[in-house]
Amino acid sequence: MKKLLFINLIVLFSTFLIAQEITDESVEHSPENSKCFYCHGNPTYSFYNEILERNVTNRMNPYLIIDSALYYYQNHSSFECIDCHSYGFKTFPHDNELQMEAMPGCFDCHEGDDEVYNFAKIDQQFQESVHSTKHSQDFTCWMCHNPHTYKINARNNQNLLETIVYDNNICLSCHADINKYQLISSDKNPNIIEKHDWLPNQISHFAHVRCIECHTDTSNNILVAHKVQTKDKAVRKCVECHSQNSILMSSLYKFQAIEKRNKYGFFNASTLDDSYIIGANRNYYLNVLSGLIFGFVLLLIFIHAVLRIFIK
Numbered sequence: 222m223k224k225l226l227f228i229n230l231i232v233l234f235s236t237f238l239i240a241q242e243i244t245d246e247s248v249e250h251s252p253e254n255s256k257c258f259y260c261h262g263n264p265t266y267s268f269y270n271e272i273l274e275r276n277v278t279n280r281m282n283p284y285l286i287i288d289s290a291l292y293y294y295q296n297h298s299s300f301e302c303i304d305c306h307s308y309g310f311k312t313f314p315h316d317n318e319l320q321m322e323a324m325p326g327c328f329d330c331h332e333g334d335d336e337v338y339n340f341a342k343i344d345q346q347f348q349e350s351v352h353s354t355k356h357s358q359d360f361t362c363w364m365c366h367n368p369h370t371y372k373i374n375a376r377n378n379q380n381l382l383e384t385i386v387y388d389n390n391i392c393l394s395c396h397a398d399i400n401k402y403q404l405i406s407s408d409k410n411p412n413i414i415e416k417h418d419w420l421p422n423q424i425s426h427f428a429h430v431r432c433i434e435c436h437t438d439t440s441n442n443i444l445v446a447h448k449v450q451t452k453d454k455a456v457r458k459c460v461e462c463h464s465q466n467s468i469l470m471s472s473l474y475k476f477q478a479i480e481k482r483n484k485y486g487f488f489n490a491s492t493l494d495d496s497y498i499i500g501a502n503r504n505y506y507l508n509v510l511s512g513l514i515f516g517f518v519l520l521l522i523f524i525h526a527v528l529r530i531f532i533k
């Protein structure tokens with residue numbers, strides 16, 4: 222039963238992902254990249270085997286296949302493969318030593334890129350996160366930001382539900398995939414569904430809030446908090462979200478909160494487009510009205526009591 226739910230969840234997430242529109246018209250495709258995609262974009266590849274003196278077709282290792290549609294839809298879509306990978310990969314068979322090559326990190330190119338994204342602060346939070354403190358060397362920014370598909374969402378995707386799926390998939394790429402998890406840790410991968418049994422309507426919650434809402438410390442200087450904390454610090458209390466001063470207003474709804482404060486007198490009006498969060502969306506005018514009615518009822522009871530005393 223648990224397993225079924227787990228699979229359902231993943232299917233749910235992947236259908237959402239596929240449903241996202243992918244258009245790649247704006248980017249001109251590099252002919253250099255096409256040579257790499259000839260092999261790395263397909264389940265099979267062919268090459269001239271000089272020993273056998275004929276063409277040979279082989280299967281491509283699935284982990285080495287890159288989706289060209291997603292590649293040309295991401296932040297670094299204007300890049301040639303050899304901007305990050307060695308020139309040596311232009312020849313095949315690839316030189317074995319290339320496997321040992323060090324890859325560039327975000328800061329080889331984005332050092333000082335702090336005006337909009339504040340990379341320095343992100344790095345500081347990342348260094349303090351549970352992933353870094355426990356696995357500093359192996360856990361890199363690329364683990365969450367896939368070098369061939371990472372596309373900015375939270376900042377500019379108007380569809381908040383899509384952003385939630387996108388961001389949660391980043392975490393689930395390990396926490397729901399034993400093979401990737403094992404790159405970092407030899408421990409058993411905890412079952413995410415079981416570990417969140419205490420949360421009612423789990424599927425609905427996971428589709429309307431992100432993992433990072435409960436697992437990170439929010440920060441004023443960056444849009445997406447990067448300090449993933451140990452499990453004992455995770456948000457568990459319902460009222461942290463289901464209340465007027467919901468934590469969601471400083472994380473998930475950070476952008477919208479600034480734009481749409483107090484629409485029609487509703488507290489947290491920005492949340493209403495995408496969710497109905499019990500307890501978070503009280504209305505100012507309704508509050509005043511119910512206050513008035515309550516006061517009026519008290520007054521009636523008071524008058525009633527006074528009259529009874531006098532009549533006796």
Ligand code: HEC
Pocket residue numbers: 253256257258259260261266267268281282285302303306310311313314315319320
């Ligand atoms: C003729 C087919 C072919 C072409 C063309 C090709 N590759 Fe490969 N590539 C492979 C195969 C097969 C492997 C796995 C075996 C190996 O590592 O040699 C591989 C492995 C790799 C790896 C992984 C090495 C590792 O860590 O194991 C990278 C990175 C790579 N290729 C990049 C490129 C780039 C960049 C290009 C274009 C400049 C390219 N490849 C062109 C077939 C090809």
Ligand code: HEC
Pocket residue numbers: 254257258261284285286287292297300301302303304305306324325363364368369
């Ligand atoms: C922005 C830099 C960047 C660009 C551009 C880039 N790669 Fe990569 N690639 C990386 C990094 C970093 C890794 C190692 C991933 C890791 O350590 O998790 C990698 C890994 C790989 C691998 C090994 C399998 C994997 O996913 O770990 C292959 C194959 C590969 N790249 C092929 C390509 C091809 C083909 C292109 C062009 C279509 C390309 N890369 C463009 C940064 C880049």
Ligand code: HEC
Pocket residue numbers: 296297298299304305325326327328329330331338362363366373
């Ligand atoms: C090899 C250099 C290089 C590396 C490595 C690199 N970037 Fe970039 N990145 C760039 C350049 C150049 C641009 C601008 C691309 C453009 O406008 O076409 C960019 C753009 C971006 C953008 C902005 C996209 C937009 O549309 O505004 C983000 C976010 C970003 N990179 C994040 C990262 C992260 C996170 C990493 C590491 C996981 C990383 N980059 C690694 C060079 C790099």
Ligand code: HEC
Pocket residue numbers: 327337338340343344347352361362363364365366372373374375376384387388391443444445447449
């Ligand atoms: C545990 C996963 C994780 C790790 C590790 C991680 N990030 Fe992120 N990062 C995210 C998520 C999730 C987002 C939100 C993506 C979105 O919706 O745009 C994000 C967003 C970003 C953004 C865009 C923020 C904005 O203001 O729009 C930048 C830049 C960034 N990360 C840089 C980095 C750098 C640099 C590192 C390494 C020091 C890093 N990240 C490591 C998960 C991670």
Ligand code: HEC
Pocket residue numbers: 389392393396411413416417420426427430431432433434435436452453455456457
């Ligand atoms: C509503 C808040 C909330 C959300 C949303 C949430 N978590 Fe959690 N998570 C918690 C709490 C609280 C715990 C601690 C549970 C415990 O101690 O038994 C926890 C525990 C965990 C653990 C530790 C499991 C263990 O015992 O080792 C992991 C890993 C985890 N969550 C990942 C995720 C991922 C991935 C997502 C997104 C798909 C997510 N969480 C969404 C609140 C949340």
Ligand code: HEC
Pocket residue numbers: 351352355364365391392393394395396401402405406408432433436449450451452453
């Ligand atoms: C590359 C794989 C990977 C990705 C991606 C990843 N994690 Fe993890 N995470 C791990 C591993 C491995 C551990 C176990 C660390 C340990 O205890 O050794 C872990 C541990 C955790 C824990 C438990 C900490 C504790 O107290 O035991 C939480 C919570 C967590 N991750 C949340 C997240 C969230 C939220 C995201 C997305 C923003 C995310 N993770 C993305 C691999 C990953």
Ligand code: HEC
Pocket residue numbers: 419420421422425426429430434435456457458459460461462463469495496497498499
């Ligand atoms: C991280 C923020 C967060 C936390 C913590 C949280 N919730 Fe929610 N909850 C939401 C959001 C957002 C929705 C709106 C979902 C929707 O629109 O369907 C929601 C919806 C609900 C619903 C309605 C479900 C539905 O399908 O309509 C119930 C019931 C609920 N939460 C109960 C709880 C309880 C009980 C707890 C504590 C154990 C809790 N929530 C903790 C954010 C949270």
